[in-house]
Amino acid sequence: MKIFGIIDLSTLDYPKRCSSVVFMSGCNMRCGYCHNYLHMKRNTRDIPPYKVYKSIDLTFSEAIVISGGEPTVQPQTLIEFCRIVKREENLPIKLDTNGSNVDVVKELIQEGLIDYLAVDVKCAFEKYWDIAQYEGSKIEDNVKKLIKICKKEGIFIECRTTYIPEKMDKEDIYTIVNTVKGCNLYALQQFDSEHCWKEEYRKMREPTLEELVELGNVAKEYIPNVVVRSKEGILYL
């Protein structure tokens, strides 16, 4: 299992629960604003899933979050790790994904291995190539499929967008929320320029809380539950 980090205790990564977070290496996208891209290339270690599980201090954890990178690019180890966590601790598991691999997520859900799915919807789909160097039409289809599967199986699904004002506008949010309107929660996240791996993004302006709230209210026209996550805190609209 290729990982580049573990956080033993987080209060931010699993909504309303203390959690431990495992960061799996590898990704099939190349988002210019990624904070982990260079870090995961430099700091990846290959450790058997059981050893990863044993090395997490779960003393205060009520859940596990599997993040990355993109965890589904290591499908077998991801599944094995989730099986170990469920067998040994039976803790709720949240999976963070970029939505590129529906089949792996479906397998995890059908085996009862995940409880919360957080899917990045990075931008309006025609802008995907510019922002994530990935095919947007594929993600558009996948997100619709993931929402459908989660609804059928009773899994909580969050869709989330990191808002970059110099790359996006209100129309993008309309496009996104129109596609993800069946999700349980839509999150607008504040773009943080400081740790972007591409220099171009490090020069871009960050959105204000007021802008995010205004866009969040646009999202609320389609989705009942909307949250804004910014450096100033978490705001449920």
Ligand code: SF4
């Ligand atoms: S999908 Fe996530 S991990 Fe992959 S490049 Fe984009 S932000 Fe980074």
